[in-house]
Amino acid sequence: MTPSHGRKLYPIIALLLVLLIAAGGYIMLLEMQQKPSYSSTTAESIPETTITEKPETGLADLGHPPNWTTLDLWQDTITHDDFLYLLTEIYTTDDSWKRFISIYPDHAIIRTDTSIPGATYRLNFASVISEASPNRNWNSVGELPPGTADKPLAGVHIAIDPGHIGGDYAKTEARWFQIGTHPPVKEGDMTLLTGKIIKEQLVKLGAKVYLIRGSNNPVNPKRPDDYRDVALAKAASQGITDEKTINSYQNKLFYRTGEIRERARRVNLAFNPDLVLCLHFNAEAWDDPANPSLTVRNHYHVLLHGALTSSELAHDDERYEMLVKILQRSHEEEKSLGVYMARSIATATELPAYEYLNASHRARQIEDVPGLWLRNLLANRLYQCPVIFLEPYVMNNQEVHNRIQLGDYQGTMLIGGNERKSIFREYADAVVAALEQYYLDYRIIYKPIGQ
Numbered sequence: 001m002t003p004s005h006g007r008k009l010y011p012i013i014a015l016l017l018v019l020l021i022a023a024g025g026y027i028m029l030l031e032m033q034q035k036p037s038y039s040s041t042t043a044e045s046i047p048e049t050t051i052t053e054k055p056e057t058g059l060a061d062l063g064h065p066p067n068w069t070t071l072d073l074w075q076d077t078i079t080h081d082d083f084l085y086l087l088t089e090i091y092t093t094d095d096s097w098k099r100f101i102s103i104y105p106d107h108a109i110i111r112t113d114t115s116i117p118g119a120t121y122r123l124n125f126a127s128v129i130s131e132a133s134p135n136r137n138w139n140s141v142g143e144l145p146p147g148t149a150d151k152p153l154a155g156v157h158i159a160i161d162p163g164h165i166g167g168d169y170a171k172t173e174a175r176w177f178q179i180g181t182h183p184p185v186k187e188g189d190m191t192l193l194t195g196k197i198i199k200e201q202l203v204k205l206g207a208k209v210y211l212i213r214g215s216n217n218p219v220n221p222k223r224p225d226d227y228r229d230v231a232l233a234k235a236a237s238q239g240i241t242d243e244k245t246i247n248s249y250q251n252k253l254f255y256r257t258g259e260i261r262e263r264a265r266r267v268n269l270a271f272n273p274d275l276v277l278c279l280h281f282n283a284e285a286w287d288d289p290a291n292p293s294l295t296v297r298n299h300y301h302v303l304l305h306g307a308l309t310s311s312e313l314a315h316d317d318e319r320y321e322m323l324v325k326i327l328q329r330s331h332e333e334e335k336s337l338g339v340y341m342a343r344s345i346a347t348a349t350e351l352p353a354y355e356y357l358n359a360s361h362r363a364r365q366i367e368d369v370p371g372l373w374l375r376n377l378l379a380n381r382l383y384q385c386p387v388i389f390l391e392p393y394v395m396n397n398q399e400v401h402n403r404i405q406l407g408d409y410q411g412t413m414l415i416g417g418n419e420r421k422s423i424f425r426e427y428a429d430a431v432v433a434a435l436e437q438y439y440l441d442y443r444i445i446y447k448p449i450g451q
């Protein structure tokens, strides 16, 4: 958050910052909700009044002012109807986009830097549907050259993002818990183990795979101390002076915001993926972090990018990033693949689909597909290609906890009366099976003459 403004504007900017940061706090609560286990704040306990903050300016945490002229790439490439559909049915949750975007029959006027009155960008619509692919650095399944039956993913660039950091950082990032004297559960270690298995299998199917991290170390070269000034500014704008809160801001800017931004920066810059897989395990809330309890609840869900809230749309950078997604037509590929992924995870895990309650405020369900939801997360917004964000298993479910304690193993073991793979292989196999089937079904598969 480093807006550069004239001194005369300082009181106004200070007020706007307060509003922005209040909204930022709400977004953080939403992100906590996705992993509610480590906090007593649960999804359903977030009071709805917190979403009434409607800042008219600002950037997301550590966001940069966008260069709106880059949208010139997509002038005259999307029709009015396609734009309106994606904006209203996929990327937003209510009518609040009308504060920033005005739609006319042949163009849209988009507010750019909201701290400058009247600053807008004009996007002209295409008059006819174009057969050409929009400008983008990734290939949809239909754009790939033919694959083969044993290498249906030949040449597909897939980045795997094992969620969180794990290891020595697991406690700091609040992705750590321990039941009794059992070894502690660290989500960042589990996602890495799963990611390594997925990578090995995808390479065999011909994919070019980049594992975004290969150890329990941050990709982000910065540390909490590097975020001291940002944390102080954020706290000051909220009237907060206690060191504990400021430290928690520094930590979150390091392990969450800064880490995710650095992963996306590297992948977008150097790898140009056709797809990013964000791997996570879910968890349910418990009351006492010092004495976590196990739950009977267990479920899966798969997230696609979309469903920006009113507060998120008000951030200039988030609004710009949403427009890039719309203009690149990421959703079409994400949805097709997401359907395969949700079904494959449901079959492999035999889990019920997770349902967001009060969904309209932070997530939208993809019609008729259990467990497939739209949500705006930093990780699925920043990667400049389709992103599949996975949330199978509740780590503090009794059976899941038992399976985590068993670690990874080959073959199957008898668990609850059924032969089961290790939880990591079951997860990985489900992801790989979905990808294999998707590319076999939608890609042209080359068959040598005589076969």
Ligand SMILES: [Zn+2]
Binding pocket: 035, 163, 164, 187, 279, 280, 281
């Ligand atoms: Zn996670």
